[in-house]
Amino acid sequence: MSLANVEYQFLYSLIHSGNNDIDFMSELAVVGSLSVEKQLSIYQNNINGAHQKVLAQVYPACLNILGEDYFNQLCYFYRCKYPSTRPDLNMYGEYFSIFLQKRIAIKEELSDFEYLGELAELEWYWHKSYFSDNDPLFDFEKLARISVEKYEKLSFTLSYSLSLHATEYPLIELWNANIQKLTDTQTFLMPDSKKYFCIFREKFKPVIEILNEKQHACLTLISNKASLIELNEAGLQNELMSFIENGRITGFLIDN
Numbered sequence: 001m002s003l004a005n006v007e008y009q010f011l012y013s014l015i016h017s018g019n020n021d022i023d024f025m026s027e028l029a030v031v032g033s034l035s036v037e038k039q040l041s042i043y044q045n046n047i048n049g050a051h052q053k054v055l056a057q058v059y060p061a062c063l064n065i066l067g068e069d070y071f072n073q074l075c076y077f078y079r080c081k082y083p084s085t086r087p088d089l090n091m092y093g094e095y096f097s098i099f100l101q102k103r104i105a106i107k108e109e110l111s112d113f114e115y116l117g118e119l120a121e122l123e124w125y126w127h128k129s130y131f132s133d134n135d136p137l138f139d140f141e142k143l144a145r146i147s148v149e150k151y152e153k154l155s156f157t158l159s160y161s162l163s164l165h166a167t168e169y170p171l172i173e174l175w176n177a178n179i180q181k182l183t184d185t186q187t188f189l190m191p192d193s194k195k196y197f198c199i200f201r202e203k204f205k206p207v208i209e210i211l212n213e214k215q216h217a218c219l220t221l222i223s224n225k226a227s228l229i230e231l232n233e234a235g236l237q238n239e240l241m242s243f244i245e246n247g248r249i250t251g252f253l254i255d256n
Helices: 003-015 022-027 036-058 060-066 068-081 096-106 116-130 140-144 148-153 171-179 213-223 228-233 237-245
Strands: 154-158 163-167 195-202 205-211 249-254
Touching: 036 060, 036 068, 036 116, 060 068, 060 116, 060 171, 068 096, 096 116, 116 163, 116 171, 116 195, 116 205, 148 154, 148 228, 154 213, 154 228, 163 213, 171 195, 195 213, 205 213, 213 228, 213 237, 228 237, 237 249
Parallel strands: none
Antiparallel strands: 154 249, 163 195, 195 205
16 A cells, blocks of 8 residues: 555544554554554544544533533534644634534434524634734725725725624523523523624624624625625615724725
């Protein structure tokens, strides 16, 4: 077996324990009292532990709700389906919310946790916001020099750290209660209508900001590259200026 194949089979065995290739196993040597299988299991346990630790740090509320044992089982299956492709694990776990939604659809024991996919999404973007790139300063002088004729091609850019969310669950209350690991029985009332919020990094710390419907509409249009003319026609001038002033909007583009 070539060295490239040995390396591939080694990585495959770390991700998919119990599915070791016979030819690959024959290339390995017993070390002292450690069998080939035992040697691999040591690597596999270390890899599993590292990934579980990262996911527990990114998704503390999900961990608290599901309990450590069940959460770690999910981590194992998640790693098998979405193995890390980078040596830096800081941004590992991006697809955990999608993974949870699929598990909820097929696992009876998760039938009461329909909100869990959205909660995981909140936790991911909270985590991602912290590691986002720094934003440029808004160039007000350059904006002032743009002629009115170009307004229909003028669009705006959002902060790198900003993500938009809409939910029909008491999501923020659930998150706050579970990151604090409250042990008392909690009652969460379903909202009367859809709730909007964004996650944003402010002074190097992620924050959650509640939005009204117009604010959410404004940021949604901006994320979809709506022009200044379209924003004005939607009556969102005040929201636009407010988001520029508070740093939610960080720049602009002219579509040539």
